[in-house]
Amino acid sequence: MHYGGLAAGLGWGMASEALRRSTSAGDSTEPRPGLLLSEANVERLVNKLSKMRGAALKLGQFLSIQDTKLLPPQLEAVLHQVQNNANYMPEWQTERVLAQDLGVDWRQHFASFDMRPFAAASIGQVHSAVLSPTSPLASAYPASLHVAVKVQFPGVRQSISSDLANLKWLLLATSVLPRGLYLDNTLRVLERELDDECDYVREAEFGERMRTLIGRSRLAKDFAVPRVVKELSGPMVLTTEMMYGKPLKDALELDQSSRDWIGTRILDLCLHELFEFHLMQTDPNWSNFLYNEQRQKIELIDFGASRPYNEHFIATYGRLLSCAIAEDRDGSIRYSQELGYLTGEEDEV
Template sequence: MTDRDRFRAVPQGRLSRLGALGQIVGGIASGVVSEGLNRLAQGERPHLRDLLLTPSNALKTAEHLSRMRGAAMKLGQMIALEPGELLTPELQAIFSSLGSSAHFMPQAQLGRCLAEAWGPDWRRHFRHFDMTPIAAASIGQVHRGVLSSGRPVAVKVQYPGVARSIDSDIDNVATLLRLSGLVPRHLDLSAHLAEAKRQLREEADYLREADEMRRFHLLLKDDPRFVVPLPVDELLRPGVLPMDFVEGVPLERLGTAPQAERDRAMQALAELALRELFLFGAMQTDPNLGNYLWQRESGRIALLDFGAVRPVLPESAAAYRALLRATLSGEIERVRGALLDMRYLSPAQVARHGKALDEMISTVLDHVLKAPGGQVDFSDRGPLVAVQARAQPIFLDRSLWALPSPDKMFLQRKITGMALLALKLRVRLSLVDMLEPHA
């Protein structure tokens, strides 16, 4: 898809966004019928879940979510972080494209947003403003410019109507998940949906994001591994966030860098996540790779997005510290107990699948604690494959699904994202040395 093809107006009204979701449902429904008839003709007995999660249906869903943007697209991005039991690699690749494939606002719509923020003569603030965005995601798109003072800036412009549509988008997507059968009926999602709405409202508050950017700038000012831009206060508005323009390349480019460079970058990001969890009391919980840039010559990492920063509740930090200590002890029973306390496991799962769960825990402990030379090799996917094989029947036993607290779910999103990045970059890390200071 060319940049020209990506210019589409953001649907703003409640009915227009509901209609866009209806198009997703209609497209998926026709795909389910077609695929189901095809499989029946081949003598198969298809299951609804398998028919819903075909690559063709995923492509339709990703494309429509990309057009909608907002909370609906954000939920699609979260699906892309699913670690493997629900989605095949092909489906993960499709949903992962949502990280950076949002459609752009047409320039007329963009101009109206900027005029609303800065007045009809908004161009007087700039020597240059590029109307084609350099990035586009779920909440807004980013433009490059140069202020009249000569200061290079990146300007994040929020999609119109996105903040108002958060509640209805999440309610509508939750209804689709229920109707599809992908979420077991016994699971009470009300607290998690309420927290998702709150989190996304905060992400859409650019004044708050600017505050968090300043806070992390101070927290990391003495750490030479990171670059944190500062907002342009005089042009800051609720729907427009100008900040220092930071040079760098997408973090994915690290995949072709020498081993030592990949290891250093991943260690920096992992140690930052640990400091957020146990020292800062605040964590940026969105691990989308588009939130980072890598500066190849210096090896520094630029942190670009602070909308998803959330406080770490003391009880959540204590629970993760208990899990960390249990892991370092090497005792399966302590790890299992910590996971039960956090509600990542349920007593019913332990009763029915206890042996497989203990084998999974043992595999992870051996990989972390018995790594040759203390270096955990994330290019060795053997332990992951073994864990996934044992997890599959547990995951499919949907009657036993349980959920941890909403706070832990958002923190785990970041932790899982860091683990998946380590796998993607095939790094080697001294995990025990990194974890012990926080035990």
């Protein structure tokens, strides 16, 4: 019903916009956006995608970080709003998920727990809490540790495939996306990533693994990874040490030297993840990278999209980079095809 209602609303918006334009002055030479992306329809898309959660919101977030040249400016503006918008669960539903994963006595472990989330994303919301000094877990963690508790929306994982199929129908029916975005491949990748991100046990394991790898490397002086509170985590709840930095999406406010420092470190991290760790956090959402100016560190959160890579991939990707650096076009094409980035059927550019 969500998708049918949205499609009907978009159709009504297109008809209304067509009528409005037909009655307005027709001698203007200023280009006008397509009927589908009228101001009213843009608002409809934001409101619906934000409420649908799961696949719909994830697709909106994914598209919002693509090359802006591919997207109409109206759609780009919508998707940037979607990236920062998400509805919260009602309190009773949050408590039910917490009790299901942590036990009915879950509150005994917290000195305080803010039931109003401070963040929400495609599959869950995040709460601020403080561990109780009288909890049975107190001896295992610093006194009154401030933590972030991520709680998954019920039913999100079970609806991934059907939601993506409905979204594909909606996007094709409305032609809202430009050509060249490889929709089928994009949706396949999103389905795999969403399923991984819904597995909080997997995310906890990769978070701890990345924390260990970075802690043992020279990156430790510039990066921090939050500790996982395993005893207060499960399939739908993930509790980690709180990080206090500002998202890198706000880094444009910083001075040039700070931005240069951040950019250099992020590139260093990327190369380490690929060629040293063979493990990469593949979600390019800048909200997962926090700059803590006081600590002079970049804090890394959210490892649900982490992916290990085998030796063959790493070696081939290294050859591709070497060819690109040497401006070896034939070599770049050959290794891109071997990795599946190109098919060999692309137009000559």
